Amino acid sequence: MNAKRTLRFLLPLLIAAFQPTLAQGVDSTPDAAKDQIESLSKRLAQSETNVKSLTRSAKALSQDSKDQSKQIGTLKAELDKLRLNQQTSAQNLSDAMILRFLALLGMLVVVLAVVGFSFLAFRRRLRASESGLGEKYDRAVASIREADQRMAQADANLARELSSLLLRIKEGRQSQSPVSTGNSETQDHSLALRLADEIHRMQKRLNALPEDTKGLGPLKKSIERLEGELADQGYEIVDLTNKSFSDGLNVVARFIPDESLSPDERIISKVIKPQVNYRGTVVQVSELEVSTGS
Secondary structure, three states, X not given: OHHHHHHHHHXXXXXXXXXXXXXXXXXXXXXXHHHHHHXXXXXXXXXXXXXXXXXXXXXXXXXXXXXXXXXXXXHHHHXXXXXXXXXXXXXXXXXXXXXXXXXXXXXXXXHHHHHHHHHHHHHHHHHHHHHHHHHHHHHHHHHHHHHHHHHHHHHHHHHHHHHHHHHHHHHHHHHOOHHHHOOOOOOOXXXXXXXXXXXXXXXXXXXXXOOOOOOHHHHHHHHHHHHHHHHHOOEEEEOOOOOEOOOOOOEEEEEEEEOOOOOOOEEEEEEEEOEEEEOOEEEEOEEEEEEEEO
């Protein structure tokens, strides 16, 4: 269609352009007119060729334009499809995120509810157990106090037995000759040493009992009286607890490392058996534990 329109537009122009030349050729000589006609014919043929070439080019351009229009339409359709797919994917993703959020929110609510109920149940049990523990604690304290009282009573009974033992020691001293009485090597100290060991154990138990233990006061006086009577017989109980240890002491010692002490510090932390002197002479060597700094 475009090529025909172009040809219809060009032919009138060509005819109008060649009219003066044709008129002039008629007035000229026949040979000259013949040459002009041939020249015009060639130019006309060349023009037709050019017109055909232009027509073909116009058709090719028209076809290219159609192809490009189709490609543009195809690309537009694909773009619309991609846009639609993107919107669909975005909507699906948004819906999935909303569903996931709602699911997580529901799980969180369930977990909080379970934790809340568990906490309330635990609190009730804790209150019940605290009440039960309070009762158990009271019973335990009462049992400990009863045990302390029984221990104090047992020590009081032991003090009476030791008093009887001390009486036997006195009777033994009175039956001995004056010469043997002053000799610490030939003197029999077994009863006195037994008495000293029991007094030492009683004193340790006494120190461990609470101050409000029933019967504690009379027990203290009984121990003091026993120590005094033993001292009257010439015996001395030496307690080295919490004193510094030196290499010159005549003791049987067991050393235990203690990180709370300095490297050069050595403290007697426990007396297993006390040292007993008779008239200034050691008749029983002390057995003890010594804490040493590390």
